[in-house]
Amino acid sequence: MTQQENQRLGIVVSGSLNKGVEVKLDSSASIEDIAVGRFITIEGQKRRFFGMITDVSLGLIDQKLALTPPDVSDPFIAEVLAGTSTFGTLHVSPTLTIGGDVATLLEGPQPVKTVPSHFSVVNLASQRDVELVFGKEDKERFWIGNPLDMETKICLDLAELVKRSNGVFGKSGTGKTFLTRLLLIGMLQKATAVNLVFDMHSEYGWEGRNEQGRKVKALKQLFPSKVAVFTLDEESSRRRKVSTDFVVRIGYDDIEPEDIGLLRQTLNLTEASVQAVYQLAREFGDKRWIEATLGLEDGDETKQLLTRLSIHDSTYRNLRRGLETIRRLPFLLPHTPDNPVKRILEYLDRGTNVVLEFGRYTDITAYILVANLLSRRIHAQYREAMEKAIGEDATPPRPLVITIEEAHRFLNPEVASQTIFGTIAREMRKYNVTLLVIDQRPSGIDSEVMSQMGTKITCLLDNDRDIDSVLAGISGKSELKSVLSKLESKQQALIFGHAVPVPVVVRTREYGSAESYKDFVPKDEAEAGKQAEKDIEELWG
Amino acid sequence: MAEMQRVGEVIEASTTGFVAQCYELYQMPPLGSLVKTRDQSAELYGIVYNAATTSLEPGRRPIARGKDEATEEEIYRSSPQLLKLLKSEFGALVVGHRQGDRLYHHLPPQPARIHSFVYLCSPEEVNEFGQSFDFLNLLINSRLPVPTEELVAASLRQMSQAYEDRRGFLVAAGKELAILLSGNLNQLKAILGRIRQ
Numbered sequence: 001m002t003q004q005e006n007q008r009l010g011i012v013v014s015g016s017l018n019k020g021v022e023v024k025l026d027s028s029a030s031i032e033d034i035a036v037g038r039f040i041t042i043e044g045q046k047r048r049f050f051g052m053i054t055d056v057s058l059g060l061i062d063q064k065l066a067l068t069p070p071d072v073s074d075p076f077i078a079e080v081l082a083g084t085s086t087f088g089t090l091h092v093s094p095t096l097t098i099g100g101d102v103a104t105l106l107e108g109p110q111p112v113k114t115v116p117s118h119f120s121v122v123n124l125a126s127q128r129d130v131e132l133v134f135g136k137e138d139k140e141r142f143w144i145g146n147p148l149d150m151e152t153k154i155c156l157d158l159a160e161l162v163k164r165s166n167g168v169f170g171k172s173g174t175g176k177t178f179l180t181r182l183l184l185i186g187m188l189q190k191a192t193a194v195n196l197v198f199d200m201h202s203e204y205g206w207e208g209r210n211e212q213g214r215k216v217k218a219l220k221q222l223f224p225s226k227v228a229v230f231t232l233d234e235e236s237s238r239r240r241k242v243s244t245d246f247v248v249r250i251g252y253d254d255i256e257p258e259d260i261g262l263l264r265q266t267l268n269l270t271e272a273s274v275q276a277v278y279q280l281a282r283e284f285g286d287k288r289w290i291e292a293t294l295g296l297e298d299g300d301e302t303k304q305l306l307t308r309l310s311i312h313d314s315t316y317r318n319l320r321r322g323l324e325t326i327r328r329l330p331f332l333l334p335h336t337p338d339n340p341v342k343r344i345l346e347y348l349d350r351g352t353n354v355v356l357e358f359g360r361y362t363d364i365t366a367y368i369l370v371a372n373l374l375s376r377r378i379h380a381q382y383r384e385a386m387e388k389a390i391g392e393d394a395t396p397p398r399p400l401v402i403t404i405e406e407a408h409r410f411l412n413p414e415v416a417s418q419t420i421f422g423t424i425a426r427e428m429r430k431y432n433v434t435l436l437v438i439d440q441r442p443s444g445i446d447s448e449v450m451s452q453m454g455t456k457i458t459c460l461l462d463n464d465r466d467i468d469s470v471l472a473g474i475s476g477k478s479e480l481k482s483v484l485s486k487l488e489s490k491q492q493a494l495i496f497g498h499a500v501p502v503p504v505v506v507r508t509r510e511y512g513s514a515e516s517y518k519d520f521v522p523k524d525e526a527e528a529g530k531q532a533e534k535d536i537e538e539l540w541g
Numbered sequence: 542m543a544e545m546q547r548v549g550e551v552i553e554a555s556t557t558g559f560v561a562q563c564y565e566l567y568q569m570p571p572l573g574s575l576v577k578t579r580d581q582s583a584e585l586y587g588i589v590y591n592a593a594t595t596s597l598e599p600g601r602r603p604i605a606r607g608k609d610e611a612t613e614e615e616i617y618r619s620s621p622q623l624l625k626l627l628k629s630e631f632g633a634l635v636v637g638h639r640q641g642d643r644l645y646h647h648l649p650p651q652p653a654r655i656h657s658f659v660y661l662c663s664p665e666e667v668n669e670f671g672q673s674f675d676f677l678n679l680l681i682n683s684r685l686p687v688p689t690e691e692l693v694a695a696s697l698r699q700m701s702q703a704y705e706d707r708r709g710f711l712v713a714a715g716k717e718l719a720i721l722l723s724g725n726l727n728q729l730k731a732i733l734g735r736i737r738q
Contacts, residue, residue, distance in 0.1 A: 027716065061723045070730060076708070076737040080715030085723065 027083015164454025233359020573695030587633030
């Protein structure tokens with residue numbers, strides 16, 4: 001092991017509970033080896049504190065030294081001054097106490113309520129300390145990555161994770177997709193929830209590509225028995241040689257007025273047009289209104305109808321143009337033979353995870369329409385099932401996690417109150433449905449929705465507004481801000497919230513090599529799967 | 542313990558220092574070296590801060606004698622009485638003492654006694670004494686006829702010879718000085734300039 005256990009860094013010299021403590025670095029520790037985001041322990045007199053380095057700064061014993069710098073080209077003088085006249089200071093925020101008192105011994109790490117006393121010794125956290133805080137990989141914990149400069153595994157408590165909605169954020173190209181894939185694998189591996197993934201770029205179902213363009217396996221290849229791939233674009237799936245389980249077709253009769261309301265921005269509809277939709281739906285009925293409206297021909301009859309419904313002609317034109325756009329979506333049919341919602345629910349009920357590929361229809365209109373439409377129906381069914389379960393004391397439906405990309409389109413302040421995703425994010429925890437939100441512009445998401453998210457995983461962000469919105473409401477925000485903006489652009493993420501005891505920066509675990517795949521699929525399960533296949537073969541000859 | 546080198550005898554003593562006269566003319570210990578003398582109960586350690594060779598009688602100044610001599614040695618050879626009319630003395634600043642087995646880096650309870658013998662410390666003793674830099678504080682805060690930085694630098698240079706890792710010793714001492722002299726960077730720079738390797 002190269003990592004030195006309990007490497008001493010320095011001593012506590014000042015600080016407060018609110019702002020964190022200042023640590024004067026020993027002259028033996030080089031400030032250039034210290035990185036923000038690393039874990040430390042502080043040996044207080046009665047307790048051990050666990051925390052994270054959030055800032056590193058340089059100190060001078062006398063300001064004159066800055067004005068007349070000594071001749072540091074002489075290594076002797078440089079060595080003498082390092083750590084004495086010139087020294088490094090670390091800003092550390094202690095977050096937990098580990099060991100020491102009875103409560104900690106019985107219940108594990110506790111949140112800090114005080115600060116360590118003056119001149120307490122500060123060490124780099126050892127593997128054991130980190131393990132003590134984050135737990136070991138087990139039935140409920142999933143190894144997501146390693147802390148910086150350490151080999152210890154950082155584990156997410158997935159049972160805790162799926163209880164609330166969560167978010168994965170980061171600039172484009174920082175590894176959101178890989179992180180999300182890891183999270184989904186974790187949920188599959190630990191079977192804590194079933195997933196419904198609205199896969200805009202078709203990269204979660206069968207296979208994706210990494211930055212170098214190399215193919216990486218996705219969920220279905222790793223867990224063939226647990227994942228079903230649904231597609232909106234059969235042709236694209238066939239070309240990519242993806243074996244799909246179901247082709248989703250949506251009928252006009254499935255589209256309700258609320259669905260159009262959500263598309264107001266993308267379809268460029270006016271507020272009056274959206275209101276007109278409701279009137280038309282009342283006139284023609286919820287099932288038929290699109291067909292009927294699209295079937296209206298220019299003429300006196302239509303004019304009379306519009307006058308009767310007091311819809312202005314320009315409003316009608318605006319709406320009509322919008323509906324034509326929808327009609328051009330090839331997966332929309334006037335009538336559908338099968339009900340996709342029913343199919344999805346069947347799969348989810350069996351515990352099979354569903355990935356819905358959009359193929360070529362990466363247009364945001366299609367994505368919003370389909371995701372919203374399906375989620376609304378599924379939400380209604382879950383709600384019903386849950387209420388039934390409460391009433392009859394039966395087992396509640398499996399926890400469901402719905403993954404959506406480009407989340408700010410669904411959850412921006414203007415539409416968050418109307419879309420089903422806003423509702424799920426705010427209250428559906430009670431009905432066992434939560435969201436996994438993936439987005440690159442978190443500032444576009446309604447602050448109310450952001451505040452309800454249990455765990456946030458964020459890769460590098462460099463826009464101030466985005467950073468502020470992700471960190472809103474968390475204690476030690478300014479410290480984490482400096483950590484967040486200093487993340488590397490690849491394979492590093494800051495995780496904070498319910499699923500981890502303290503905010504943590506991780507180097508995400510490797511994904512894409514044969515070795516990594518082996519780790520994802522539990523051995524006994526892989527064998528059990530093979531055994532089951534063999535049994536079936538024998539049974540049916 | 543190795544045979545100790547006797548360098549003189551105390552002729553003047555106070556709590557903070559003592560003056561010793563050498564047995565042989567010009568046989569003074571080097572500036573900054575560690576010397577010791579015995580009291581009844583304690584051994585006193587001092588650092589040589591000053592040395593002088595003067596006439597035995599204060600009123601009689603030496604006069605130039607070498608006009609007709611070819612070399613300087615010739616002067617002493619032709620006037621052998623000179624060696625008896627001149628004396629070499631050195632002053633030492635008390636920087637610590639030993640009582641029993643324990644070494645203290647602070648002033649002893651009693652000053653040295655007149656006519657106590659003064660010895661040059663062996664490298665082993667210097668090594669032991671240099672384990673703590675508390676004596677630097679005494680050196681820096683004393684008022685002496687020699688510039689403080691010269692004395693500190695000289696004593697550290699001398700002491701470092703007793704260490705295998707001379708540089709390590711000097712760096713550690715430099716760090717101690719950097720803290721002691723945090724308010725006086727010019728002095729610190731002057732000392733560091735004089736002890737750098």
